[in-house]
Amino acid sequence: MDRTTIEDAVFPDCPIRNILARLCDKWSLLVIYTLNRADKEMIRFKELQREIPDISQKMLTVTLRTLEEDGYIVRTVYPEVPPRVEYALTSRAHSLLPHINSLIEWAAENRKAIIQDRKKKIVSHT
Template sequence: MNRTTIEDAVFPDCPIRNIMARISDKWSLLVIYTLDKSEKEPVRFKELQRQIPDISQKMLTVTLRTLEEDGYVTRTIYPEVPPRVEYSLTERAKSLLPHINSLIGWALENAGAIIKDRKEANRR
């Protein structure tokens, strides 16, 4: 999937689909949430990778670049040997956090019923 150009075939000038597609992919919300919940901010790449053990190095890199392009994450590079790179949330991402937390709360409240419905649907 081209992560930079997502257009709605019916409404190509509508930016909402583009924005929603980029933040609701498999990893973006999890990376934002993990950066927020990190005890120390900013967070180095390897620490972020340790906190999300099932994400590959390549996918984490792609996700962080996309979040940086959209203004959710700031990347700071320190001219050291070896180079040190740290990531932190921008104010835009912080303004998204209450919505992410609401979604997590909703998922927790409804998880049991959703799993039950899935099992019933699979039995049919």
């Protein structure tokens, strides 16, 4: 999937769809959230992968590249052997955090009701 050319068929110049499609994929918000709650400003790839154990190495790499392209994270490569690469949130990502935190609060408040509704739907289909 080419993550740089997500376009709405009806409104191809719509910036909202493009931004939300990239930001609201399966992993992006979780990576941003995890980078924010790290106890240090910069975090290495393997540390990030340990914090999100169900993400594959390939998917974490793709997600980090996309977040870097969109200016949510900065990637710093240190000229060492072996190379050390660290990731940190940008000011753009920090400005997004209150919205992510509100979404997390909303999800926590509504989780039980949503799960109950899912169970009702499953029972009604059987």
